[in-house]
Amino acid sequence: MITDATTPVRKRNNVSVTGNPAGRPIVFAHGFGCSSEMWSQVAPQFEDDYLVVRFDHVGAGASDLSAYDAGKYDSLHGYADDVLEILEDLDLTDVVFVGHSVSAMIGVLATTQDAGRFGALVLVGPSPRYVNTENYTGGFEQEDIDSLLDALDANYLGWSAAMAPLIMGHSSRPELGESLTESFCRTDPTIAGHFARVTFLSDNRHDLPNVTTPTLVLQCQEDIIAPLPVGQYVHRSIPGSTLVVLEATGHCPNLSAPDELTTQIKAYLR
Template identity: 45%
Template sequence: MSALSRHNVRQAGQGQPLLFAHGYGCDQSVWRFMAPAFETTHRVVLMDLAGCGTAAPDAYDQERHATLHGHAQDIISVCESAQLEGTVLVAHSVSTMSAVLAARTRPDLFSALVMLAPSPSYLNHEGYQGGFERQDIDDLLHILEANHFKWARMMAPVVMGSENNPALSEELATHFCRMEASVAKHFAQVTFLSDHREDLDGLSIPTLVMQCTRDTLAPASVGQYLQSRWPQVQLAKLEATGHCPHMSAPQEATEVLRAFLEAQAHELVESTA
């Protein structure tokens, strides 16, 4: 099976590729409020991560995906199969670090990274506030192991963080519930226990970070860390609250992304003039 079939890849439009990679437990449908706005100017490419949505049931392998390197390789495989060049990789949440790993492995494939609500580590470390102590994560994983559906209903409102739109929290919970239980647990362990702070070193690709207000999973301290550790990062602080601006505030996220793409195109024209 090709990578395009394995990850249920859908494409629309022409021009520079924009590859959208969703966050934990979701699927490509979460980009429906944002991605179509770029179909007149870009080649929009959507994929489902292994273990999520309508990706092939056997796409998720607990050995291959024991780290985010497995998902990074999946992204690379999609780029190769779709023959994408100069791709802007737009990633949300856990996929932002998969994007970093993909760009480090194959810098020739990507021209820029766009990260929505990224975090290189959800755990607190000395000199770094990721937002969670190890016991916090262990407790969350224990609930997930005991009752996948209870965990989904509990976590979705926390992740969405949009009190004025309970329908979005319900949609997110439904996505979580659709995951096969063993995949949900394993992917959550990989997500919450990974630490990719060192993978930021030496990465010079133009990068936009969109950081939300009152994001429980990626607090303001994470954005400050990224900007101090990664000087070429452009940090855009959104008015949107929660962890999913592409769903809760798609117009704001779209405008910020469009401005970034236009600036990148302008710099390319100037550099080749």
């Protein structure tokens, strides 16, 4: 029963709860450099039938920056622990967890720790590992990731302005790249740099076979961050999962194709 909107956990992660109090809970989690605002065109479409929960990872959006602990958040497990604390604080079960980008793997870790809280996983542009290996295509060579992280550390605002349009992947709609750039630039550079290293150097491939929650993998076309072979790998690795390749291009369909994203999620949940 959700009774208090001012608990420490909810303050820490800037948790918002809207929608149908009697509906199935659906939780939206944002990716690197973003905030819960990334779901502003998607989440409201679920409010008639679902209890809609959005939140900011610590260090992002309107979260409590004083709660950031570099030790705790030195791996994605720290963020997964926060997700479980939010669900416990709100007393939610049978949760639909919608995780975009790095939050897809955060959701994977959370459900493998406490599968009883979850009823479905929706992984939007997931990547368990960004670096290519001999038998795995992640999309980047190690030197690419090293250069990306060095550039981010040297000039975060400049990196954001250069990278956001490429990540968005819609040169014909520059306003989308500008929106993502603004989101990046609202993130504390020091925290963003640490989160980037945790994100881009992580390897969660071994966690995927442990997922027992029904899972939908939503893969965009022409995604430079999580290309199609990565989505296919996630689908093959999670038992019984469903893969849908969207018409949308780029890495952020929650901004570029919110209606298509919403339609596919609702179709899967039906």
